[in-house]
Amino acid sequence: NAGVTQTPKFQVLKTGQSMTLQCAQDMNHNSMYWYRQDPGMGLRLIYYSASEGTTDKGEVPNGYNVSRLNKREFSLRLESAAPSQTSVYFCASSQTGDSPLHFGNGTRLTVT
Amino acid sequence: AQSVTQPDIHITVSEGASLELRCNYSYGATPYLFWYVQSPGQGLQLLLKYFSGDTLVQGIKGFEAEFKRSQSSFNLRKPSVHWSDAAEYFCAVGANDYKLSFGAGTTVTVRA
Numbered sequence: 001n002a003g004v005t006q007t008p009k010f011q012v013l014k015t016g017q018s019m020t021l022q023c024a025q026d027m028n029h030n031s032m033y034w035y036r037q038d039p040g041m042g043l044r045l046i047y048y049s050a051s052e053g054t055t056d057k058g059e060v061p062n063g064y065n066v067s068r069l070n071k072r073e074f075s076l077r078l079e080s081a082a083p084s085q086t087s088v089y090f091c092a093s094s095q096t097g098d099s100p101l102h103f104g105n106g107t108r109l110t111v112t
Numbered sequence: 113a114q115s116v117t118q119p120d121i122h123i124t125v126s127e128g129a130s131l132e133l134r135c136n137y138s139y140g141a142t143p144y145l146f147w148y149v150q151s152p153g154q155g156l157q158l159l160l161k162y163f164s165g166d167t168l169v170q171g172i173k174g175f176e177a178e179f180k181r182s183q184s185s186f187n188l189r190k191p192s193v194h195w196s197d198a199a200e201y202f203c204a205v206g207a208n209d210y211k212l213s214f215g216a217g218t219t220v221t222v223r224a
Binding site for chain 1: 116121144146148153154155156157158161163202206207208209210211212214215216217
């Protein structure tokens with residue numbers, strides 16, 4: 001089973017460029033999430049989607065937008081990338097709001 | 113707001129020795145508690161979870177954790193460490209609100 005699939009695996013952007021990180025899950029989960037991981041800070045929630053058709057801000061939403069395209073797919077967009085957005089981005093899914101998260105393998109983004 | 117503290121940034125342990133990773137949390141009610149493990153270049157994998165009931169929880173790969181309400185702790189243990197246990201370990205706390213909070217992580221190095 002694929003589980004949670006993220007694309008791309010690596011990306012380098014220049015300051016001001018835009019890009020979209022893609023995420024898809026095949027576990028029929030209701031909820032999907034975007035986290036960023038920075039050294040010494042653990043994972044911080046950017047946005048989440050409790051169910052298809054809804055999205056909500058997490059702890060660090062500034063500079064990001066999301067789209068829950070359908071039940072399977074949840075994308076993260078950086079409209080104007082900044083060096084502070086250099087990070088590893090993880091998509092995750094869960095059945096409910098208190099269920100364990102299933103993670104993708106991450107996207108390593110560098111903004112120069 | 114909920115928060116998680118993992119006091120140890122890095123632990124080195126000999127193969128075959130026991131391992132204990134500390135986790136302290138701050139939360140108004142009894143939270144849901146999780147331990148995740150991350151191997152290099154991978155996403156996070158669930159080791160175990162505590163929702164209620166028996167305060168000693170068994171997980172995968174021979175790990176266990178004990179919930180101590182009086183100490184606001186949820187420490188992870190393994191009686192005998194294998195070289196494959198070298199990884200980064202994250203404690204997380206949440207409620208039924210989709211906003212899981214992660215600690216900063218503890219990196220475990222296993223020496224032969």
